[in-house]
Amino acid sequence: MRLKSKYFTLIFLLFFFFQGCVDMNLQFDNNPKGNFDALWDIIDRNYCFFEYKSIDWDRIYDEYSSRVTSDMSSEGLFKLMGQMLAELKDGHVNLSASHDITRYWEWQENYPANFDIDIQKVYLGNETEYSRVSGMSYKILEDNVGYLYYGSFSSDVGNASLDLILMKMALCSGLIIDVRNNGGGSLVNVDKIASRFFNERTHIGYISHKIGPGHNDFSELYPKYLESSDRVRFQKPVVVLTNRGCYSATNEFVSIMKYAPQITVIGDKTGGGSGLPFSSELPNGWSIRFSASPILNAEKEHIEFGVEPDIYVSMLQEDKENNRDTIIEKARELLKR
DSSP, X not given: OHHHHHHHHHHHHHHHHHHHHHTTOOOOOSSHHHHHHHHHHHHHHHOSOHHHHTOOHHHHHHHHHTTOOTTOOHHHHHHHHHHHHHTTOOTTOEEEOSSOBOOOOXXXXXXXXXXXXXXXXXXXXXXXXXXXXXXXXEEEOTTSEEEEEEOOBTSOOOHHHHHHHHHHHTTSSEEEEEOTTOOOBOHHHHHHHHGGGOXXXXXXXXXXXXXXXXXXXXXXXXXXXXXXXXXXXXXXXXXXXXXXXXXXXXXXHHHHHTTSTTEEEEESOOOBOOEEEEEEEOTTSOEEEEEEEEEEETTSOBOTTOOOOSEEOOOOHHHHHTTOOHHHHHHHHHHTO
């Protein structure tokens, strides 16, 4: 409860701050030009990565606003807005209308998958050979290495379930935590799981928020700490498996786990996504979500574009043809040393 309480207090305060920040919008007409200008203005005053990404938002306005016409269709306006938002290169930025949602996927699509669910099933076996609880699939492999796959931080994890899993895995020589293709979810679950691998309160990063409409109008950096769990904690070596499909909350989880003892991260760089998302609305009712509050690691480094693994490993074609996962096999090798 201690972790959850602290996290919700922070989000509660940030929520009301940004509600006030977004509600400061000027009045815009409900027509193509008015809605376009409202979108540009909301992002201009509230988006948190302009300087870090070296984005010239004024230039982008000039480029895209010239294409807005008074008689353009809703579909045409929506498409144009989506193209403008893609300039932010941010998977947390989405424009939502009744007919569609804009998406930015280049953080994952332009890279090797480094994950094959059919090959993973070879390791897990059939449904009688592995256990599943709280969105986690786990088993002890033949070489006494524990394997746990968690596909979404949106799957709530109970403390009793974590106790059960970690007590079973305590018999192993080490544990593989596979979060490949985990696109994120709840930061509450991130802290709840990560706290089982720390033995003391640890500084894990910083957070900041906008305090004005300027691109550099940020609060001071506030340190973030993770309290170690007072329940079952894992004390043996752990290898975390990552790929470009690790985004948002998963990106934060990997960043945090790199500060835990006996942890090695292998695979590919994560997809990123380190801005806490907030939402606003355009005059026509369309909803815009955007990154509004940056999270940095404990070295004050941005992780918006991903977290580097300790060891880069890619799945080899030869292994895939033989139903072997190169990244899992490397993790097993590390844990058997």
